[in-house]
Amino acid sequence: MKKLYFLFFFCSVLLHSQERYFLNSDTRLYTSPNSTADFLGYFKYGAEVRLLSENQNGWYKIQADNLNEGYVQEKFVAKSLNAKDVKTKDSKNPIIEGGDPYYGGNHLFILAAGLKARALPDKNSKIREILFTGDPVAVNYIPLNPDEWVNINGSFTEEYAKYTLRKFLGPRPNFDALLKEFDKLDTNNLTERKTVSERIVELAWNSDYSSLIPAYQRYYEVVKQTNDPKLIAETELNMALAKGLANHKLPEQIIAFSQKSHYSLKGFKTKSVTISQTDLIKIMGNPTKKNQISDECGIYLSDLFYYYPDLEVSVDEKQNKGEIIKVFINENNKFILNSNAILDHTLSEKAFIEKYGTYIEASLKSPHNYTIVMEDSQFRLEFKDGKIYSVEIFYYC
Incomplete structure (x- = not known):
């Protein structure tokens, strides 16, 4: 009898994991049911989840799109979303809602330069894409731990899933603030100047063409310090390009x-x-x-x-x-x-x-x-x- 019960439970969980479920409100991924004291991360309205258990006194054990497991209240789980959903907003949730000039859905921005997006939440997995500072990426769930992975495709579909670490995501960087940060750095601090100037250039490309000239002016200062002829020539080419783009024709x-x-x-x-x-x-x-x-x-x-x-x-x-x-x-x-x-x-x-x-x-x-x-x-x-x-x-x- 126990074996039959276990088989029924296993098949039920498997069935749930294969169906698509969504969260009809902002909520959090809690570490245990019947308690909101401890949680692992934030969900935004519309997040897709996998159900790992039957309803347990008003709670489901679920899996987030970054493969974190925890619990959410049953009232927030739905098979579909509609306009009548009453969305409870979490003021502490860092995920940005769609509707800004950069992205239409739930998202955050890349904070690092030349960031590798992986096919799996593993630093040794296949590189799916190189992302730049200021790139908006889809985020429906974000963990509290800065060293955990985030699915930046917002989907469980393995063919398209992309992952990066939480610490590289946040609000859109401020271009003027980055310029000031660079200008305050010691000219002998080549490593930090290179890091910040790369972020400035990438963010400039994600802004408007007029930002490219001040970005490349600072980057060129660093490039000349490296004494790399190939990099210097490439940067000089991009500086000419920045000048042309900044004076773009109608x-x-x-x-x-x-x-x-x-x-x-x-x-x-x-x-x-x-x-x-x-x-x-x-x-x-x-x-x-x-x-x-x-x-x-x-x-x-x-x-x-x-x-x-x-x-x-x-x-x-x-x-x-x-x-x-x-x-x-x-x-x-x-x-x-x-x-x-x-x-x-x-x-x-x-x-x-x-x-x-x-x-x-x-x-x-x-x-x-x-x-x-x-x-x-x-x-x-x-x-x-x-x-x-x-x-x-x-x-x-």
């Missing part, structure tokens, strides 16, 4: 600048990004490969793509039309923004930034990649080894 100016953009392929000038199939075969020969792609948004001319060693084209064979999607810039291929802006294989990244930095968008998370935004699309330019490598067009879905 959208209508950017569109006017590049609206007549086209390619030169082996001396043949295309009309915008289009070319007839006849001209394409005449210039480039038969494609190395043809392939059908899945175009759910219907953004390309055709699902049929022609692939060449230095060219990718969407082709409608029936209409004798081609739309150039990606061009690798080399001795034969050029990207012509306008009559005064011709981008060929000799163009260096530094020269590109100095000439056209006010027209582009850039991100710290995609170094050496720049975009020129159009009305319904954008050109993405990639640089490798200091020279332009490719130009690709992306259409908005």
